[in-house]
Amino acid sequence: MPIYLDNAATSWPKDPAVLAAMAEYLAAAGGNPGRSGHTMSAAAARIVFDARENIARLFFCAAPERVIFTKNATEALNMVLFGCLKPGDHVITTSMEHNAVMRPLRRLEKDGVHLTVVPCDSTGQLEPQAVRRAITPRTRLVVMTHASNVAGTIMPIAEVGRITREAGVLFAVDAAQTAGSEEINVADDNIDFLAFTGHKGLGGPQGTGGLVIGEGVELPPLIYGGTGSLSESEYQPDFLPDKLESGTLNAVGIAGLGAAVAKLNAGDLDGIRWHKRELMAKLIAGLQDIRGITIYGARTPAHNAGVISINMAGMVCSEVGLVLDRVFGIMTRTGLHCAPAAHKTLGTFPQGTVRLSVGPFTTAAEIDQTLNALSQIAEKVRCGL
Amino acid sequence: MPIYLDNAATSWPKDPAVLAAMAEYLAAAGGNPGRSGHTMSAAAARIVFDARENIARLFFCAAPERVIFTKNATEALNMVLFGCLKPGDHVITTSMEHNAVMRPLRRLEKDGVHLTVVPCDSTGQLEPQAVRRAITPRTRLVVMTHASNVAGTIMPIAEVGRITREAGVLFAVDAAQTAGSEEINVADDNIDFLAFTGHKGLGGPQGTGGLVIGEGVELPPLIYGGTGSLSESEYQPDFLPDKLESGTLNAVGIAGLGAAVAKLNAGDLDGIRWHKRELMAKLIAGLQDIRGITIYGARTPAHNAGVISINMAGMVCSEVGLVLDRVFGIMTRTGLHCAPAAHKTLGTFPQGTVRLSVGPFTTAAEIDQTLNALSQIAEKVRCGL
Numbered sequence: 001m002p003i004y005l006d007n008a009a010t011s012w013p014k015d016p017a018v019l020a021a022m023a024e025y026l027a028a029a030g031g032n033p034g035r036s037g038h039t040m041s042a043a044a045a046r047i048v049f050d051a052r053e054n055i056a057r058l059f060f061c062a063a064p065e066r067v068i069f070t071k072n073a074t075e076a077l078n079m080v081l082f083g084c085l086k087p088g089d090h091v092i093t094t095s096m097e098h099n100a101v102m103r104p105l106r107r108l109e110k111d112g113v114h115l116t117v118v119p120c121d122s123t124g125q126l127e128p129q130a131v132r133r134a135i136t137p138r139t140r141l142v143v144m145t146h147a148s149n150v151a152g153t154i155m156p157i158a159e160v161g162r163i164t165r166e167a168g169v170l171f172a173v174d175a176a177q178t179a180g181s182e183e184i185n186v187a188d189d190n191i192d193f194l195a196f197t198g199h200k201g202l203g204g205p206q207g208t209g210g211l212v213i214g215e216g217v218e219l220p221p222l223i224y225g226g227t228g229s230l231s232e233s234e235y236q237p238d239f240l241p242d243k244l245e246s247g248t249l250n251a252v253g254i255a256g257l258g259a260a261v262a263k264l265n266a267g268d269l270d271g272i273r274w275h276k277r278e279l280m281a282k283l284i285a286g287l288q289d290i291r292g293i294t295i296y297g298a299r300t301p302a303h304n305a306g307v308i309s310i311n312m313a314g315m316v317c318s319e320v321g322l323v324l325d326r327v328f329g330i331m332t333r334t335g336l337h338c339a340p341a342a343h344k345t346l347g348t349f350p351q352g353t354v355r356l357s358v359g360p361f362t363t364a365a366e367i368d369q370t371l372n373a374l375s376q377i378a379e380k381v382r383c384g385l
Numbered sequence: 386m387p388i389y390l391d392n393a394a395t396s397w398p399k400d401p402a403v404l405a406a407m408a409e410y411l412a413a414a415g416g417n418p419g420r421s422g423h424t425m426s427a428a429a430a431r432i433v434f435d436a437r438e439n440i441a442r443l444f445f446c447a448a449p450e451r452v453i454f455t456k457n458a459t460e461a462l463n464m465v466l467f468g469c470l471k472p473g474d475h476v477i478t479t480s481m482e483h484n485a486v487m488r489p490l491r492r493l494e495k496d497g498v499h500l501t502v503v504p505c506d507s508t509g510q511l512e513p514q515a516v517r518r519a520i521t522p523r524t525r526l527v528v529m530t531h532a533s534n535v536a537g538t539i540m541p542i543a544e545v546g547r548i549t550r551e552a553g554v555l556f557a558v559d560a561a562q563t564a565g566s567e568e569i570n571v572a573d574d575n576i577d578f579l580a581f582t583g584h585k586g587l588g589g590p591q592g593t594g595g596l597v598i599g600e601g602v603e604l605p606p607l608i609y610g611g612t613g614s615l616s617e618s619e620y621q622p623d624f625l626p627d628k629l630e631s632g633t634l635n636a637v638g639i640a641g642l643g644a645a646v647a648k649l650n651a652g653d654l655d656g657i658r659w660h661k662r663e664l665m666a667k668l669i670a671g672l673q674d675i676r677g678i679t680i681y682g683a684r685t686p687a688h689n690a691g692v693i694s695i696n697m698a699g700m701v702c703s704e705v706g707l708v709l710d711r712v713f714g715i716m717t718r719t720g721l722h723c724a725p726a727a728h729k730t731l732g733t734f735p736q737g738t739v740r741l742s743v744g745p746f747t748t749a750a751e752i753d754q755t756l757n758a759l760s761q762i763a764e765k766v767r768c769g770l
Contacts, residue, residue: 006417009421010417010420013411013412019407019411026399026404027398030399031391032591033396036394036397036706036716036717036718038706038719039387039708039711040716041388041391041394068564071460072480072633074610074633075608075631075632077610078610078631099610099611099616102613102619103610103620104610106619197633205411206417206635206636206637207456207592213555214622222463223463224459224463224491224492225459225462225483225723226459226483226485226723226724227484231484231720231724234491234726235491235726236488236492246460246488247457247460247485248457248459248582248584249591250394250590250592251591252592253590253591253638290709306492321421321422322422323423324423325424331426333421333423333426338610338613338616339616340618352616371397381480
């Protein structure tokens with residue numbers, strides 16, 4: 001069995017309930033949800049509805065119809081950014097963002113949207129007051145990650161949410177790295193848009209994700225088309241979720257995601273958070289003891305979402321990753337992790353880092369084996385082998 | 386076992402190879418394709434690459450990187466329509482389109498795009514010369530379905546492709562109802578954009594689909610974000626497929642789709658086409674013999690993609706569908722099928738129709754049972770029961 005420490009890219013393995021739900025969907029439901037009225041289409045619609053309800057519950061969203069399914073978090077973020085921002089608007093983000101946020105923003109800059117990137121410190125942490133100071137009368141939106149995909153740093157979204165609400169500015173959170181392991185409360189944290197992916201912490205399959213839209217917030221569609229509703233009209237329906245869910249949903253993927261989220265709601269979330277913190281405490285302590293390793297990111301487990309970056313003196317990161325994979329069977333991700341701004345903040349641009357990320361199925365023994373492997377590599381590098 | 390005649394909404398059942406490929410993906414590959422360099426990510430990337438190659442081969446596309454994966458055909462069509470059309474441009478479509486085409490076009494009209502809807506006859510057929518006559522110097526694009534999702538009518542795309550190529554106009558085809566059962570050759574048919582869904586004729590799972598882009602044709606992204614490539618840049622890469630595939634792909638769905646398309650390429654396509662034609666010949670002949678049934682659509686099996694619409698005198702379509710489902714266990718789709726323009730063309734707006742659509746797993750015996758059920762219902766209606 002490989003040691004899989006790339007859960008920040010996609011979680012693995014998945015709970016057996018996920019594949020079981022997908023297989024059951026394909027075998028027995030199988031219709032197109034919300035399209036036809038027959039038994040199998042209704043069964044498919046019920047599965048999608050249950051998943052929507054479970055996700056709403058997980059994020060403390062009172063209205064399940066405000067949970068919009070997308071193919072991934074990137075689509076959800078694009079829906080928010082292209083839907084909210086017009087030429088002349090001002091938008092604020094942080095220097096720790098993934099390209100799922102930065103690339104749409106750089107594109108919007110070309111259309112005349114003004115962008116402020118608030119710098120974070122060298123551990124990736126944001127000072128919330130820096131966001132307040134960046135707000136101008138033209139500011140329409142603050143968009144930021146809940147935790148860095150490079151350094152694991154958990155950001156102060158509750159504080160930023162208070163600032164944006166007070167200022168009357170919309171607040172969008174990229175929860176790609178935290179949904180399913182950190183508690184997120186869209187109401188308490190004043191989050192207008194929560195973009196999430198299904199295939200990382202939530203434990204679902206790839207091809208799933210979505211957007212939770214706060215009460216009273218409007219958003220135009222990014223994609224127009226058939227919704228199975230208002231079939232008599234060539235214009236998009238204006239009610240949720242249909243307005244923002246054009247075309248056939250990934251119902252088989254949603255079936256798997258729904259099964260995973262039901263388990264989180266049944267009590268797994270707390271257990272997973274503590275499990276990840278224990279693993280990170282062990283991992284970070286062990287890494288600090290290995291000569292030649294530099295750690296980047298949040299070293300306090302309570303402020304880390306289960307991701308840490310390292311480099312090893314005398315060896316480029318891609319080579320460290322290759323040896324971990326080929327010699328030790330340990331899967332990590334090396335390079336820039338689609339987040340050049342974050343690496344500039346951490347001081348690891350353009351060389352990148354080796355990223356280690358844990359998941360609910362990672363064991364303490366695997367952390368020991370990984371530390372042991374890294375010690376061996378560091379030792380060989382020191383001896384010039 | 387239900388009799389499933391709703392294959393135009395989504396095909397069911399799927400070949401067992403589809404679930405097997407998805408299960409194998411989740412168990413053994415499982416990494417994020419194109420993101421990390423490790424063994425499991427590489428295995429995932431290889432599965433996606435193989436699927437891309439198989440789809441390219443199926444549609445006679447010489448360059449697999451010009452096959453773009455999307456979540457559904459609707460996203461692919463939106464990418465084309467919002468990517469090609471600017472205020473002042475003229476676009477031509479037909480009166481048989483699905484809302485996946487009509488709703489984006491109606492939205493674009495509000496931005497100043499000029500739209501001509503070429504009328505089809507009462508069987509849903511298009512006269513290609515009517516497209517030629519509609520072309521103006523401002524015409525940028527012709528977009529049309531390959532076959533009606535209401536009436537099954539196969540459209541003369543080869544003829545329209547010759548006309549658009551000659552006129553220097555882009556040509557987009559919505560192959561949602563034909564991919565996987567009719568031969569489509571993007572090169573010979575002068576198709577610049579082929580939008581396809583994975584979960585109907587191709588036999589894959591929901592959540593898959595894509596766009597084949599012709600040689601020499603450019604398209605901007607609809608969605609910007611991380612691509613696993615050019616991670617040092619906050620700007621979208623300009624090479625295919627990455628330029629148009631932001632965020633994590635539905636690799637587990639693509640694994641299933643790839644398995645299905647590999648079987649089509651291995652020779653199943655011809656068999657499926659003939660099987661569907663035989664079933665449609667039997668179905669249409671039988672329907673013509675039932676007193677009180679009106680048929681809408683293409684009655685010649687060679688010109689029908691496996692879909693036909695009917696109504697029954699004295700009973701609304703939703704009730705016919707309900708009785709077929711509850712009494713006989715036969716799954717059909719009733720109503721307007723997300724295609725109001727098509728129903729206006731066929732003369733069935735706003736009441737709709739009962740739609741029957743066959744697939745590779747439909748049997749002749751099931752057609753007999755369906756005809757028998759419809760005869761019984763028609764008989765009861767005639768007797769006023």
